[in-house]
Amino acid sequence: MNGKQNVLDAWISIEQFSEGDIDLKEGGNVKYKQLPTSCENWTTFFANKLNEFKEHRKLPEKKVKNLGFTIFFDVFKFDNLINELSDKFRLPEEYRDDNNLKKFTYCLSFITTGDSFKLVDKSIFYTISGYAHRNGEFPVEISNEEDDLNKRMAELFEYDFEKGMFELIEQEARLSTQNYYEIQEDVTKRAPFLHSFYIDDLNLAKGNESDNINRYLFGFSGKGTNLDSNKESKLFNAKDITETLEPKNYPLGRFPSNPEWGLSLMQQVAVNVAINDKNNIIGVNGPPGTGKTTLLKDIFAELVVRQAYEICELNDKHLNETATYYMSGKIAQMPNHIMDKNILVASSNNGAVQNIVNELPQKEQIDNQFLNSILDTDYFANNGNWGMFAIEGGKSENRKKMIETVKQMAKVLKSADFVSNEDVYHNFTKQYKLVNAMRQDAQKIADIQKKLLPLEDKLNEKTKKFQRELSEKISELNEKKARREELMQEIDDVIELIETKLHSLDVDKANIMEQLELSKLNLEAVKQQKPILFWLLKIINHKSTYTYLEQLSSASNLLTELLINYKNIEESYNNEFRELEKMRNLKGKCDEEMESFNTKFRTWKDKSREKLTELKYRISLLKEEINTSNFKPLDLTQPYSNLQLDNPWFDESYRVEQTNLFIAAIAVRKQFLYENVKSLNGSWIIWNKIQDYATPEKKYLITWAWSWINFAIPVISTTFASFGGMFRHMGIGSIANLFIDEAGQATPQSAVGAVIRSKRIMAVGDPSQITPVVPLSNGIIGLIASRYTASENIVNGYSSVQTLVDKASQFGYRKTEEEWIGMPLWVHRRCLDPMFSISNEISYGGQMVLPPNMTNPGKGSWIDIKGKSDNKFVREQGEFLKSKISSILEDKKEEQPSIYIISPFKNVVIQLQKTLSTIGFKKSNVGTVHTFQGKEADIVYLVLGASTDEIGAARWAISEPNLMNVAATRAKKKFYIIGDKQLYKSFNSEVVEKTLVALDKSQQTSAK
Template sequence: MDAKENILDAWIAIEKLSEGNINLREGSNFKYKKLPRFHENWTDFFRGKLSDMYMNGVKPSKHSNPGFVLYFDIFNFKDLINKLTKKFEINDKYHDDNNAKKYTYCVAFKLDGDQFKLVENSLFYTMSGYAHRKGNLPANITEAQEQLSKCLAETFQYDFDKGMSKLIGQKTQDSGENYYEITDDVTNLDPFLHSFYVEDLEFAKGSYSENLTNYLFGSSTEKINLDSNKSSDSFNSQEIYKILEPKNYPLGRFPANPEWGLSLMQQIAVNIAINDSSNVRGVNGPPGTGKTTLLKDIFAEHTVRQAFIIADLPKKHLSLTETYFAKGKIAKLDTEISNNNILVASSNNGAVQNIVTDLPNIGQVDKQFLQDVLEDDYFTHLSDEDSDNQTWGLFAAEGGKKDNVQKILTKIKKMSEDFLNDFEQNENAYNDFIKQYHLVESKRQAAQKLSDLYKEFLKVRTELEERTQTYNQRLIIEEDKCRKKIDEQKITLSNLRKLIEENKTNLSGLENHSSMNTHKISLEKDTIDAIKHQRPAAYWLLKLIQHPTAKAYKHKSLKAYTKLYQLLDQQQKIENACEQKMKRLKELQLEYKRLIDNVESIRKKFVSWKRREENTLRDLSQRVSNMQKDITQSGVEPLDLTMNYDELQQTNPWFTKEYRVEQSKLFMAALAVKKQFLYENQKSLKASYLIWSHMGDYAIAPKKHLISIAWDWINFAIPVIGTTFASFARMFKFMEENTIGNIYIDEAGQATPQSAVGAMIRGRRVMAVGDPAQIRPVVTLSNGVIGLIAHRYHAAENIINGYSSVQTLVDQASKFGYQKTEEEWVGIPLWVHRRSLNPMFSISNELSYQKQMVLPGNMLKPGKGRWVNIGGESNDKFVMQQGKWLKEKISHRKSDNIFVISPFKNVVNQLKKSLGKVGFDKSNIGTVHTFQGKETDIVYLVLGASDKEKGAALWAVSEPNLINVAATRAKREFYIIGDKHLYEELGSEVVDITLSVFCDYSDACEEQKVDK
C-alpha cells in the first residue's frame, strides 16, 4: 500500500469509528424509545406504534414507506475510548470527555401489507460497536457486517415475530440498552448515522488528483516567506513589492465603501489568489483580520473575468452540443468561464451561512452604488424570496443539504421562466462592460507606469545615496592622498632647490676661479713675452758655450713656461668642473620642473575627479527630484517598505478612492453581462435545472459528464454557492475530479483534514482561509486512539493525529506563506486586527502571533478586562461560587451583548441552568467551539476546576488556543473567572502572559488577587 492509501485508510477508520451516534433525548417526545425485552406479538406492537405516530399528526409522505428501525446495544463512547486506552497502554493527556452514546448496530423493517419485513441492506454494524464488543479494531468491518447481515436474513426469513423474539433473546446482545424509532419512510434512514466523508475517501483511493497529492504531502515548489517586518532577518521586500505591483491588482471590487482599501497583507492575499499559478494555497488570518472582506474582492474579480471572456466571444449564444434527452441539448460553458465559478465550503454551517447571506445583503453595498446595483437587478426578487433581509441581487445562495439544493434549482427554474416572460434585454451590456473595463484597465496601467517610475525612483535614489556616501568617504581619502602626494613632492622640491642653489654657488665659485686663473695665464703670457724681449743677442751661441747669461735666460724662460703650463692645466680642470656643474644644474632644474608639473597634475586630477563625481551626484539628485515631483503630483500613495511596521501593515498603495469606485462599477457591469449572457443561453440554463433535478438519471457513464456541465451553468448563474463539508459528498456525488472551478474553504483551521478530501479532488483551485491558532478541529477520538489508528495503517503521524486541520495541510502545500517559527510554516498571514480593543488584542497577539498583529489607530483606546479570582470546591469542574458571582453580574447587565464561555461541557450545562433563571439567553452560553467565528461586546470565560482537577485545569490552559479564541470574541470587555492561585501554580506560560497583559491594561492588578 502506498502512503496516500495508508492515509486515506486511516481517515476512513477514524470516520467509521466515529459513526453510530444516537441522541436518546432527541425530539420533544424523544423519537427513540426503549425496546421491551419481551412482547407476545411484535407485529401488533409496531403496528400500534405506527398508528400512534399518524394519530399524533404525522402525515404520510408522498413516498411513504412506514416502518421502524432497531438500535442495539447502546453504550457510552467514552467507555470504548477508556477500554482501548487501557488495552493498548496509551498514555493520553486529559481531554474533556465525549459523552456521546453509540449503538452497536441498527437494522430497519418496513410494513409490507399486514406484516413487517427486513429492509434489504439496511443493517449498519458500527466499527465502534464492534470494537466495544471485541475490545479491538476490526480487520475488516465490511466482512463482519456481511456475516451479521446473513444471520439476520436467516432469522427473519419466515416469521417476523419469531425472528424478533429470537433476536431480542440472543445472547449476543451485550446490553439491554436497545431502542427503536418509528418512521414514515424507513427507506430513508437518518443520514447522520453515517460519516459524511467515507464515500469521498473511498473515491479518492481510486482517483488521481495533483491537488490532493499536494494537500497530503506538501508542495515541492520553493516556499516564499512573506515576512513584511523590516526589522526581521527574513524581511522579503523584493517579493512583497513584486506581488503588489499594480498590474497584479484586480480590476473588479465588491461595491463596499470605497473610502477604505484592503490592508497590505489582505491585498497580497487577493493578488496571489487571482494570479498565482499554483492551485492550492492558504490564507492564515487571526481573528478580526478581514478574511471575509478579502474574499468579497476575490469573488468580484472572478465575476469580472468571466464577463470579459464572454464579452470577447464572437458569438454570445453558445452551440448546443450535448444531448441530455431526446431533442434536448445543452451547451458546454467555456472552461475559462467555469474556471472562475465559486464554491464556498466549511465544516461550520454558520460560516457558510454568514458568507452566503452577507454577500447579497443590501447593507453590504455602499450607498453610492446602491441605486445602480438595484437598477441592474441581478434577479433581486429571487434573492429576496428566502432572505430575512433585503438583498441587492442573487449573488450567493446556500447549497449542501437536499432542501437547499432544491431551493437553488427552483431559483434557476424561475430565472429561466423570467427570460420567457417580459424580460428586458440589455444588448448594450457587453459594450458598456468593455468601455468600463478599458477605463479601469487604463487606470491600472497608469498606476503600473507610476509603479515603474517609483521603482526607478527608488533605484536612482538608492544609487544617489550610495554614491553620495561613497563620494563623501572617497573624498576624504582622495583629499588625504592628494595632500600626502603633494607634501611628498614639496619635500623633494625643497631638497632639489637646496641642491640647485648649492650647485649654483659651486658653479659661481668655479667661474670666479676660472676668471682669476685666466687672468693669471694672461699675466704669465705677458711675462713670457717680456722674457722673450730680454733674450740675449747671439743666444744660440751663448747657449752653445753655456754662457751664464744664456743660462739665466733659459732658467727664467723655463720657469715662466712651467708656470704657464701649470695655469693652463689648472684652467682645463676648472673648465671641466664648470661643465659638470652646469650639466648637473640643468638636470636638477629639469627634475624640479618635472616635479612642479607633477604636483599640478595631482591637483588637476583630484579636481577633475571631484567635479565629475559632483556632476554625477547633481544629475542623480535632479532625476530624483523630478521623479519625486511626478510621484507627488499623481496623488497616489506608493508602496514605501521603509515605513514603520504598524503603518506599513495598514497601508494600501497605488490606488485611490477613484479607482475603487470604478472597480465597483466594473463589477456591476459584469453582472449585467452575466444576466444578458444567461438570457442568450436560457436553453442551457433550463437544461441545467432539469439535469440536476433528475440527477439519478444521469449517474451512468455515458451521461455522467452532463451533471458537471449543468453544474457549471448553475454556479455561473449564482456566482457564489456555499455548502458544508458534511453535505459536500452528497451534493457532488456524481461529479468527477477537477469539475469545480474554485473552492474557498472558510474556517479551515477548525475542519478535520479528511473532511476536505472531496473538495481537493473536485476543485481545480482551492484556497483555505482560517487560523490554526484558534480552536482545533473537534475530534471524538482521543489523540492516543488516533495514534493507534495511524500505527495500524502505517500512516504519517504528522497528518493522522488529533490536531491537524484542513488549514495546516493546505498551509504546507502553499507556495506563499510565513515562517511563523523555525518549525511552523503557515499560509499568507493577515496582520491588521479590527475587532477587539485591548487587553483582548494584546492577549491574543502575545499568546499566538508573536506580536505581529497590528491594531489600527482608531482602536487604541483600551477596553476593560481582568482576572476575577474566585476559587472553591468543584463538582465535575463546576465551581458554584463562580456561577453565583457571574449570575449576580449578569442580572444587572442583561441588556448587554454577552457571551459566556467555558472549556468544559458540564460547566456550560450548569451555567445554562443558573443563568437561565435570570433570563439570560442560553444560546449565548457554550464552549469555545460554539462561538468560533462570532463576536460580541463582552465575554466571560469561566475556567472552573479546583485543586482536585489540576489535570483538567492544565488541559484548558496548556495551549493558547482556548484563551486566544475567547479573548477575541470580545470587542470591548473580557473577564476570566477562575481560581488564580490554582492556574498560576500550573506553570502555564499562557496564564502568565494573560495575567501580565491584564495588569498592563488594568488598575485592578491588586484586585485580581482576591475577589469575593
C-alpha cells in the same frame, strides 16, 4: 503502498474509528436500555416496549408507521481496545489512551410489520472498532466484513423474526452481555447518520490521480514566496510585494461596499494573488477581525466581472443546446472560460457558510450610493435582498431550495413580462474600458516607478561611490601634495648645496685665474732672462744655463699645475652646474606632475558631478510625472503600521468605477441567462431528478447543469459533511473555484472530496484559533498513523485543512523557522485593547496592527476568585458572575450590551447555564470556545474554573494560546477572566504571563 495511499487509508480508519460512539447516559438513562440475555418471546417483548413508548410519547397511530427499534451489540470501553492494540503492535506509551468513550460492535434495526418485525434494509452497521475489539486486529476492508454480516442477518431474519432473534441473542450473549436497544419513532431515519460523510470521497481519492490531492497532502515542492512586509525583518521581501501590488494585478471589479475604504495592504496582496496566480492551491491566514470575508467579496466580484467580459466577447450570446436530457429538452455546454469562474464556498462550520451566503445578498451590505443602481438591475431581488447572489447548498433540504430558486429564475426569464435588454453588453464593455483605462494609467505610473526605483538605487550607489572615490582621491591628492612638498624641500636643499659649491668653485676659479696670470708673467719674465748665447753656454756647461733652466722649468711646471687645477675646477663647476640644472628640471617636472594630477582630479570631479546631476535630473522628471498623476505609489519605506493600513495606487474614484463595473456585470449575467433560458431551465430539471442521470453515459449532464446553476446563483455554499452527497455524481476537476472558510476548524480528511473535485482552491482561516474537533484522542490517531506508516506531520490530532493548504501554498509567510503559514492579514478591526494586545502577543508575534480609529482603550482584568472545584466548576465563580451580569442587565435596561460567557470545560458551561438561567440570561450565550468561533460581543467573560484539586485540567486550559486567543477576540470592548490567578500563574505559562501584562497595562491606561 505509497505515501498518498497510506495517508488516505489512515484517514479512512480515523473516520471509521470515530463511528459507533454510544453514550449510555444520554437522555437520563432512558434512551438506551440493556437487552436481556434471554427471553421467552422476543416478539412480545419488543411489542410491549413499543406500546410503552407510544403511550409515554402519546403518539397517534398515523405518526408511528415507521416505529421500530435498533439493537446495539457488544458495547465496550474504547480505551481498553486501544491499549490492547498498543500492546499487540508494540506502540509507544503515548499512543495508550484513557477515556470514558463507549463503542458498540454492530447494530441493526427492525421496523413494525403487522404483529411482527422486519429487518430494515441497509440498517446494519459494523464498526471498525467493534471488529478490532473482537478480532484483535484491523480489518483488511471493513466494508467486506459488513457485507458478510448483512448477508448473515438477511438469512437469519428472512422468514421468522422470533427464530432469528433467538439464535442471534443466544450467539451474542456468549460473547457479551453488554447489549442495548433503543426505541425510535422513525427507525428508517437512523442509518445515514451513523456512517462517516467522508469515506466514499477518501476512497475516490485513493482510486484516482490528482495533482491537487498530492499537493494538498505533501505541500508545495518549489521555493515558497515569503510575503514578509516588515522592513525591519531579515526576510523582508520588497520585490515580490511590489510586483504583486502592481496596478495591472488589481481587480477590475469590486463588491458594492463603502468605496471610501480600500483593502489593507495584505488584503490587497491576497486578492491580487488569488485572481492572477497560476497555482491551484492558495492559503490565506487571517487572525480574527482582519477582513477575510471582505477580501472574499472582492474576489467574487472580480470573477463575476471576468465572466461578464467573456460573455461580451462571444459572437453569439445564445449557446447551442447540443445535449438532450429529456425528450425534446436540451441543454448547452457552458464555455470553459465562463464556467471556470464559478464559485463554491465550503466549510466544516455551517454557521460560517451561512454567514457568507446570507450576508452577500443583503441590501445592508450595499453602500447607499450604489443601492438604487443595483436594485434597478434587479438580479431576481426579493424582500431584504438586492439580488439572488448567493444561497446555501449542501444538505438535501438546501439543495431543494436551490433547485426551486433556479426554477423560479427560469420562470421569470420565460415570462411575457420580462423585458430583454441587449444594451447591457454595450454598457458593460464601455464601463470595462473605462476601468481598464484607469488601471492602465496607473500601470504606466507603476512602470515609471519601476524605472525610477533602479535609477534611485543607481543614484544612491553612484553617489556613495562618488563620495567614496572623492574621499580617496582627496586623500591621494593630499598625500601627493605632502610628498611633493617633501621632495621639493629635498630638491631645494640639494640646489642650495650645489649653489654653495658653485660659488666656492667660482672663488677657486678666480683665484687660480689670478695665479695663472701671475704664473704666465713669471714665465715670460724667466724667458726674458735667458742668457745670451745660451746654446754656447749650454755646451760649455756654464752655470748660468743651469740656473736659467731651473727657473724656466719651475715657472712652466707652476703654470702647468695651475692650468690642471683650473681645468679640474672648471670640470667640477660644470658637473655641479649640470646637477643644478637637473634639480631645477626635476623641480619643474614635479610642479607639472602636480598640476597634471590637480587637473585630472578637477576633470574627474566635474564629470562625476555632471553625471550625478544628469541622473538626478532624470529622476526628478520621473518623480514629477508620478507626483503630477492622481495615483499614490506603494511606499515600502513608511512605518510598519502605516504600511499595513495602506492601499496604494487607487483612490475612491477607482473603487466607485470598479463597483459600477460589477453592477454592469450583474446585468450582463441576467441578460445572458435570458438568452439561454432553455439551458437554465434544463439545469434545475436535471438536478431535480439527479439519480436519473447518475449513469456513466449521462453523468456529464449533471456537471453541465451544475455550471448553469452555479452561474445563475454566483455563490453557492456547502458544508464538507454535505459535499459528498451534493457532488457524488461529479468527477475530478468538475468544480471551478472552491473557497474554504474557517479552514482552521476543519479536519484535513473532511476536505479531500472537495479538493479532488475542484480545479482551484483557496482556504481562509486561522490555525491560531480553534483547531478541528477530533473525536479521537492523539494516542488513537498516533496508533492509526503508525499502523499505516502514514506521516505523522499529516495524520495527527491537530492538523487542519488550513495547515495543509498553507503548506501547499507557494505564497505565504515564514512565521518561525519551522512554521510556514498562508498569506497573512495583519490589520485587526474588531477588538479594542487589551483584547487586541492579548491576541497579538500570544498568537501573532506582535505583527497585527490596530487602526487609528480603534486606539481608544477598552476594559479588561483578571478577577481572582478561588474555590473548591467539582468537575472543574467553582461555585463561587458562578455566583460572582451571576451577580455581575445581573447588575449589568439592571443598569443597561434600555440598551443592553451583548455578553458571551466562555469556558474551556463543558461541565462549567452546563453549570453556568443553570446558574444564570435564574436571572434570565440566554443559555445560547454560554458555551465553549467552539460555540462562539466567528462571533463577537461587547463583553466576554472567560470562566477558567478548576482548582488545585484539578491541576491537570487547569494546566491544559492554558497550555496553548488558541483558547485564550479565541476568547479574547470575541470581545469588542470588555474582556474579563475569572479564575484562581495564583493557580494559573503557578504554571509559568507564557500565555498567562503575556495576558496578565496586557491586562495590567490596560488597567494602568484606564486609571490615567
